[in-house]
Amino acid sequence: MPQVTLTVNGKSHSIEVEARTLLVEALRETLRLTGTHVGCDTSQCGACVVHLNGDSVKSCTILAVQADGGAVTTIEGLAAEDGTLHPMQEAFREHHALQCGFCTPGMVMSAIDLVNKHPQGLSEAEIREGLEGNICRCTGYHNIVKAIAAAADVMQGRSPEVAHAAE
Amino acid sequence: MYDFAYHKPSSIADAVKLLSEDPDAKPISGGMTLLPALKHRLNRPTALIDLSAIAELRGVKQEGGALVIGAMTKHVEVATNPLVLGAIPALAKMAASIGDTQVRNRGTLGGSLANNDPAADYPAAALALGASFITDRRSIPADDFFQGMFTTALEPGELLIAVSFPIPEKAGYAKLRNPASRYAMAGVFVAKGGQGVRVAVNGAGPCVFRQPEMEAALAANWSPEAVAGIHQSPDDLNSDIHGSAEYRAHLVTVMAKRAVAAA
Numbered sequence: 319m320p321q322v323t324l325t326v327n328g329k330s331h332s333i334e335v336e337a338r339t340l341l342v343e344a345l346r347e348t349l350r351l352t353g354t355h356v357g358c359d360t361s362q363c364g365a366c367v368v369h370l371n372g373d374s375v376k377s378c379t380i381l382a383v384q385a386d387g388g389a390v391t392t393i394e395g396l397a398a399e400d401g402t403l404h405p406m407q408e409a410f411r412e413h414h415a416l417q418c419g420f421c422t423p424g425m426v427m428s429a430i431d432l433v434n435k436h437p438q439g440l441s442e443a444e445i446r447e448g449l450e451g452n453i454c455r456c457t458g459y460h461n462i463v464k465a466i467a468a469a470a471d472v473m474q475g476r477s478p479e480v481a482h483a484a485e
Numbered sequence: 486m487y488d489f490a491y492h493k494p495s496s497i498a499d500a501v502k503l504l505s506e507d508p509d510a511k512p513i514s515g516g517m518t519l520l521p522a523l524k525h526r527l528n529r530p531t532a533l534i535d536l537s538a539i540a541e542l543r544g545v546k547q548e549g550g551a552l553v554i555g556a557m558t559k560h561v562e563v564a565t566n567p568l569v570l571g572a573i574p575a576l577a578k579m580a581a582s583i584g585d586t587q588v589r590n591r592g593t594l595g596g597s598l599a600n601n602d603p604a605a606d607y608p609a610a611a612l613a614l615g616a617s618f619i620t621d622r623r624s625i626p627a628d629d630f631f632q633g634m635f636t637t638a639l640e641p642g643e644l645l646i647a648v649s650f651p652i653p654e655k656a657g658y659a660k661l662r663n664p665a666s667r668y669a670m671a672g673v674f675v676a677k678g679g680q681g682v683r684v685a686v687n688g689a690g691p692c693v694f695r696q697p698e699m700e701a702a703l704a705a706n707w708s709p710e711a712v713a714g715i716h717q718s719p720d721d722l723n724s725d726i727h728g729s730a731e732y733r734a735h736l737v738t739v740m741a742k743r744a745v746a747a748a
Contacts, residue, residue, distance in 0.1 A: 320491060337491035337533070338523075360521055364587065373561075373590040379520050380591065383491050384535060428586065450667070451585025
């Protein structure tokens with residue numbers, strides 16, 4: 319069976335997979351990182367989004383062997399070791415950007431990539447457009463959009479901390 | 486998904502050799518179409534030949550009056566490449582409208598063109614711009630490349646290396662996306678350049694096609710009004726739960742007007 323080496327959340331793993339093993343299966347079933355979810359399994363819903371070499375990708379539509387040698391970041395890799403949440407996670411909590419939470423790991427990973435790729439800041443329209451590949455059945459997206467805007471301000475130094483959702 | 490062997494060659498020659506040795510092997514680029522097809526067991530290759538380690542298949546360069554884009558260049562790279570943005574902004578904008586961010590981070594120009602999905606965007610751009618398809622053995626003009634639904638002039642084992650897009654004077658693209666799948670219900674790519682005016686329609690029929698009446702009208706008068714009165718025949722257009730052939734025919738005129746306005 320093929321052997322692949324993945325650096326996941328900063329830690330190197332050499333694992334045996336079948337050629338047909340999806341990246342999300344390797345993450346969830348071999349490495350037991352179950353924060354990355356499988357929703358539709360047809361590359362539409364975005365629950366499985368992780369970062370591969372700095373880009374957001376749908377891990378249900380990549381083979382583990384295709385990711386061989388790559389650096390993967392999953393939702394488990396965002397918070398600091400002392401448990402301090404990533405600004406995007408903190409903003410999702412603060413702005414009530416989740417209800418059932420199923421889509422949240424993928425939303426957060428897509429949102430971080432979106433902010434990273436727009437160092438000059440993001441309009442509301444750009445945030446909504448940037449979420450095209452993530453589907454949420456609970457929130458109606460409004461609070462997710464607010465959370466991403468707030469987190470972008472923190473990540474890009476326009477706001478010292480996540481603003482409280484007072485309105 | 487059935488299992489298969491997996492190879493990741495680092496040169497075009499090695500990839501072509503692997504494909505020639507096994508007629509049931511398939512090349513995989515971004516996998517945005519092939520992997521979902523494999524999951525549904527619509528396809529059963531004995532081996533996947535991953536082209537992602539072949540550096541010479543990626544990148545954009547200008548050669549004379551054309552942009553030559555490697556087959557493994559990702560949609561996000563075409564959408565943000567300064568050469569493409571400067572020379573053929575309509576192509577960059579089109580690439581930025583494919584799928585979603587995550588699909589654009591994986592999907593490739595060559596994969597989309599070799600797949601020739603009737604609703605894909607790249608076939609319309611390549612046909613309207615009069616592109617040439619450079620393979621491991623020959624160059625194929627766009628007018629000969631697209632042969633039918635999911636069918637191209639590529640022979641078994643023939644590998645698409647790059648596509649050469651002549652730089653047009655003007656070009657524009659407009660599509661109406663299906664609200665659920667986001668694939669084009671109908672799209673029109675218009676271009677005016679060394680090969681005259683060319684108009685290509687995707688999404689509406691079983692394969693991308695040129696619209697000669699609109700080409701003649703735009704050659705005489707490059708304006709949205711020139712195509713406003715031209716009715717696309719619904720004969721041979723797609724008819725399904727998302728829209729009738731008549732609706733798609735109507736959309737072709739609307740998208741053509743928008744594409745010219747955007748050019």
